[in-house]
Amino acid sequence: MQNEWIQPILDEAKAKGLERTARVYPEAGGVIKIDGQEVLNFSSNDYLDLGRHPHVVDRAREALDHYGIGATASRLVTGTLPIHEELEARLAREKGYESALVFGSGYMANAGTIPVLAGRDDLIFADKLVHASMIDACKLSGAKLVRWAHNDARALQTRLEQSAGTPGRKLIITESVFSMDGDIAPLKEIAALAEKHGAMLMVDEAHATGTFGKNGSGLVRELGIENAVTVSMGTMSKAMAGYGGFIACSNNLRQLLVGSSRAFIYTTAPPPAVIGAALGALDVFEASPRLGSILQANADYFRSMLHEAGLDTLQSQSQIIPIVIGDNEKAVAISQKLRDQGIICAAIRPPTVPPGSARLRISITLAHLVDELERAAKLIIAAVKN
Numbered sequence: 001m002q003n004e005w006i007q008p009i010l011d012e013a014k015a016k017g018l019e020r021t022a023r024v025y026p027e028a029g030g031v032i033k034i035d036g037q038e039v040l041n042f043s044s045n046d047y048l049d050l051g052r053h054p055h056v057v058d059r060a061r062e063a064l065d066h067y068g069i070g071a072t073a074s075r076l077v078t079g080t081l082p083i084h085e086e087l088e089a090r091l092a093r094e095k096g097y098e099s100a101l102v103f104g105s106g107y108m109a110n111a112g113t114i115p116v117l118a119g120r121d122d123l124i125f126a127d128k129l130v131h132a133s134m135i136d137a138c139k140l141s142g143a144k145l146v147r148w149a150h151n152d153a154r155a156l157q158t159r160l161e162q163s164a165g166t167p168g169r170k171l172i173i174t175e176s177v178f179s180m181d182g183d184i185a186p187l188k189e190i191a192a193l194a195e196k197h198g199a200m201l202m203v204d205e206a207h208a209t210g211t212f213g214k215n216g217s218g219l220v221r222e223l224g225i226e227n228a229v230t231v232s233m234g235t236m237s238k239a240m241a242g243y244g245g246f247i248a249c250s251n252n253l254r255q256l257l258v259g260s261s262r263a264f265i266y267t268t269a270p271p272p273a274v275i276g277a278a279l280g281a282l283d284v285f286e287a288s289p290r291l292g293s294i295l296q297a298n299a300d301y302f303r304s305m306l307h308e309a310g311l312d313t314l315q316s317q318s319q320i321i322p323i324v325i326g327d328n329e330k331a332v333a334i335s336q337k338l339r340d341q342g343i344i345c346a347a348i349r350p351p352t353v354p355p356g357s358a359r360l361r362i363s364i365t366l367a368h369l370v371d372e373l374e375r376a377a378k379l380i381i382a383a384v385k386n
Contacts, residue, residue, distance in 0.1 A: 017328030017358075018349055030367025040376055042345040042362045047211050047319050048284070048291050049367040050241035056280035060242075063276025071269035076258070079269030087275050088246070090282050094217050095234070095248035096226045101257055102246045102275070104267055106206050106235035107133040109245030112263025113231060114173065115141035116256060117200055122168040125159055127151065129181065131204060132352075134173050143171070150181075151315075153189035160197045170199035171230075176219040177207040180353050180361060182313075182320030187219060191228035200230040210239025211292045211319055216285040236274070239292075240281035244270045291366065295319050298373060299364040305377040311384060321362040322348075323384060331358035334383050341379050360384075 013019050026034060029051050030044050050056050063083055073079035084102060091100035103109040114137035118124050122143040126134065129150045138145045146163065149155040156172065163170070172194050174185045187203065194201040203220055210216035216239060220232045230253070236244040247257075257264060285291070299319045306313055312324040325331040328349045335347035338360075349358045360380070364373070 017332060030365040031372075037342060039342045039344055040368060040372055042343065042364070042368075042376065044363055044365055044367075045207075045238040046241045046367070047239040047295055047363065047365050048216075048241070049365055050239070050281050050284060053241070053280070053284060055283060056241060056277050059280030059283070060273040060277035063272040063279075067272035069273070070271050073269065074265060074267060075269045076265055081269070081272060081275075083272055083275045083279070084269060087278055087282075090279065091234075091246050092248055094215060094221075094282060094285070095232050096217065096221045097232065097248035098251045099254035100246050100248045101254050101261075101264065102244060102270060103263060104244060104270055106233070106237060106245035107136075108263040108267070109233050109235070109247055110134050110204065111137045111140060112261040113233065113247050113257060114138060114171070114202065116261050117141075117202065117231070118143040118169055118171045123163055123166060123170050125156060125163075125170065125172045125199070127156075127174040127185065129178055130173055130175055131179060131206070134204060138173075150178075151183060151185055153186050153193065156190060157193055160193060160199065164197070170197065171202060172199050173202045173204070175204040175206070177205075177212070177318045177320065179207055179320065180348060180359075181322055182316035182318045184219065184317045187223055187225060187229075191223075191225040195228050201228060202231040202233065203229050204233045206233070206235045206238055206245075207318065207320060209234040210281070210285060211295055213292070215289050216292055236278040236281070240278055242277040242281065243274050244278065295364065295366055298366070298368070298370070301370070302362070302364055302373045302377055305374070306381065309377075309381040309385065311381065319364045321364065323360040323362065323380065325358050325360065325384070326356055328358045331360065335360060337383050338379060341383075343376055343379055345380070 030041050030049055032039050032041055071079040088100040088102055103112055110133040118141050120142040123146055124138050124143045125146045127150055128147050146159050148159050176185055205218040208218040212219045213222035220229050232248040234246055236242045303313055303321050313321050331347035338345055345360045345362050348361045
């Protein structure tokens, strides 16, 4: 009796083309084998193809051998190991900040940081397309949420001016590279507005870490705006190919988070092998500083082929390339057709993207060779246009 309410919700989602299932794949990576067939995976966030990189795997194995499988406790009990502090020091240095703090995931990094920066008496100004984890964190904070038009610095300026004189702290949140549109925020303009209006600024660099900036340091450091950005957030689960999240910030803010961030305090520390893999990824970033540039050049070439065919890729400027379809069921059907042809590109539908903007989301990675990109582009163009 208590579960009768579930089936109608599932039926409604199916009727709207919003049914979701977790499909099992035999392996991970940009090129995988399914039933003996080589398949190009354009839905992986392993942008630099480090998931099986020998050095990254070796660093993970070394940490596993030295520390065992888990940290066994929260960071404030006995879970903080030397390897955690080693990674945080490396991340702070690469990002250009005094300190860094590692969380169990990118979601937890946002959920654990934003409610510390702003509370019930404060204002949060959020780009309309920021990640769901940031919106959930805003709700957790209890702060008043003010949305501003996507990547529109003038709209943000208007919202800030309308709130002039309002008591409490002000926090601006945005992504640098947006996860569904692949476009880039006008960070310099946003940073200038933050300084002018005395607001804190938090930038989610999940998809820019490793793919932009010197040694993969991201767009905040590439633009030289660290002093204006209160928190630079990132993940170890995209270009770093592993798992976990982190923020780079001042020493004082790190200390405040250690003592008050619920997502940091009330969970077990990330496993040593995960931390070792992240350190290995940073080693690769330093040893091969052009990986991000090569990735972006490949993405530009792939995007140009789609543009020539008249496909709508919105304002993509990164390795993330959306192809807008519009209708939910059509997007799913095209995705399945391509899957049958050895191309994996997920159909992304509401609520992940706005209603009416269902799309194929293409992730270019360094696992994809140029001739594979050309073949994939031809198949995708044909599937979308036929």
